[in-house]
Amino acid sequence: GAGVSQSPSNKVTEKGKDVELRCDPISGHTALYWYRQSLGQGLEFLIYFQGNSAPDKSGLPSDRFSAERTGGSVSTLTIQRTQQEDSAVYLCASSRPLVYLGTDTQYFGPGTRLTVL
């Protein structure tokens, strides 16, 4: 595939249920980011994966949120016991192996729109 893909494109769930969001980065991109955009807000950093290094989870809003990246490629963002405030568009981005202070454009997927009723 040419770009970052995410699935599902839309997810409607009931409060208290668990959801899994998937991201397929561009082949060869070692860095992967998850962001979310709530209504009327800017994009908010959630978590960062780089190769085999420990992920930077500093942006995860609560322990109900977790993410993994299997085999250095596909990533899954899991939200447990969803709340209404989790409703947002969840965006995944990937970038090439890093060059110190070099350009490293992040390429975004189309996002998953999560609605918690």
Place this chain on the structure above:
Amino acid sequence: DQQVKQNSPSLSVQEGRISILNCDYTNSMFDYFLWYKKYPAEGPTFLISISSIKDKNEDGRFTVFLNKSAKHLSLHIVPSQPGDSAVYFCAASNRLNAGNNRKLIWGLGTSLAVNP
């Protein structure tokens, strides 16, 4: 606490004229700034960037200006075209001190409408 601020939620410009989108930041540690464009139902796409060691970067119709003393940057689009109508996000990162994590700090976006 918005570290990156885009104070104009919307902007309307006539086709052929200049569009100027503004962005202010508060964190003096930011050393790399980017503009992304976003169409509805799509992810943001990279437009242009500038390092803090420069004050101007130009790419075709798009020019980004950086005023570090004022902590202000702007995106100029000349001439504006109807296809430029989108939401434009300003983003910043701290590359020097953040190591490998190039997480971006985003503004709220400015919706640009270019009228034919």
